[in-house]
Amino acid sequence: MTISIQQETARTGAPALQRRVVSTELGLVSVRVQQSAGGVHAARGFPARSAAEVYLHGAAGSWTTFRPLLSKAPDTDRVLIDLPGWGASTAGVRLEELSVETMARAVVEILDSLGYQQWNLVGHSMGGFLALHLAARWPERAASVAAISATTFAVSEAARRPLRSLSRFPPFVGMLLTMRSMAAFGPSGTAVIRAVGTTPVMGLLMSPFFRDPAAVPGHVIRGLALDARPASFAAAVRGAGAYDFGQWRSIRCPVLATRGDSDVFTPPSDLFRLAAVVPHVRLETIPRCGHFANIEQPEHVQRLLDALRST
Template sequence: MTIGLQQEIAPASAPALRLHMIPTELGPATVRVQQGSGGGDPASGTPVVYLHGAAGTWTTFRALLPREPDADRVLIDLPGWGESTADVRLEDFSVEAMGRAVVEILDSLGYRRWNLVGHSMGGFLALHLAARWPDRAAGVAAISATTFGVSAAVRHPVRSLSGLPAFVRTLWAMRSMAALGPAGPALIRAVAATPVMGPLLSPLFADPAAVPGQVIRGLGHDARPASFWRAARAVALYDFGQWRSIRCPVLATRGDRDVFTPPSDLLRLSDLVPHVRLVTIPRCGHFANIEQPERVLRLLDELRVPSGRRRP
């Protein structure tokens, strides 16, 4: 069942976003849909589905949403994040359950095939969806997907301090905040309202001074420590071998100063995924969708994943 709630004004004066609340096995998910210029029956179109990371919500993709989309956009607050925290069943969280929840959402909206654009954990999830539903995935863009390195760091955090120190510190911080219950996110939001949050998040960006303050505050406001910790544990148990069944084109990127996605992750991905293009984005950290949105949009065009804008 899909319940349409209201219209929202989209970023940059683009067409309105239609807000839906869709039940899934992990709890209700808040979903925003923006109709592309083609219109028509969803079953005959291929939307661009945006999957955010464990440290964000759909809003981390704002800079990738220019005007006049040529395909429908589906922006999901995954169960446990953003506006999808009410009645969430984190005790049932796994990569497989989250994948099924995304498919439930897309089935409810009437979409049979999809182009997937995922950042960080969302890139990991996009690759999982392409492996489990190969006939339905038309393309994957994995932006700084947190895969092999993060999985090893969750299993062996002390051993990984030398290789992924920023992630291990974040993992420990999120685990500690999760142990505080509702007080954890409240504490992070309080810190996000102060100048302290900027230096705390600076390792995630190549040029922290260029990142708008509202973006930094937004990342702090959107922090969900319990969901982050559950997602990290799920990644640690994942069987990466199933990615050999991916059949669609895949774009995998990382920033050259990415502290969560090491170069070795992209190389190992190329050993598993048959049709993958690897790109390292210069002067960029973990959030290329925030720091280098125009470069990301060009890469999406080259992948032939509709980016939500008309070609000239």
């Protein structure tokens, strides 16, 4: 059920974003829809003529991490979701029920509510994991998957055995232990992260995410601090620890899986293991890039997305 609609501005040359609030089994979820210029849109109550582009963010972010990919007018509608527990989708969220499966069902509830039957899924980090799960569970509806630095096998293992994983996966394990500690303090823990986000210290803390941290605008770093949701992060990692990756063998659509050449959160082994499980997958390493290719190399990412959708 759609609760409200608001207009928001977009980048120059691109259509405005419509903000909608949709009720799901995990609570109310904030969604942005950027409609194509074709004149007929599922979000207006009409059948979609082509698969919508659905953007799923990571556990360290919100829909705003995809802003660099929104600069040109879309050929089909774009749907950008603040996943339950993140961004503007935190009020009344049922974190005790949060898992990969419940998040996926919430996404499908949203897309059904908006009228989108076919999807080109674009997921970053945790969102890439979720996109692959959606394509496996609803193979008839997923037209393609772009998994940008999806955090998959290594994260799942670290979630089960964090201390054993510390030596080979220190950036993620350190972040996980920090988020778990902050989550134990409730809203006070989130407030601490946001306060640190206004200082130069946040730039140092976020530097492992980027190839060239000095080139990342300050407002991006501050935005990531504002988007920090320790309890949601901890719940998502807990769900990843129990995941059965064999499900991904049922994916039918083309899959693009990328990582940055300096990405410490998605190791090369994750892509190799993905290729052993997922049919029709293309692996790509993006040069001069860390974990956030959608921020550091958006033009490169857009070229890859265009090529994926043309297959």
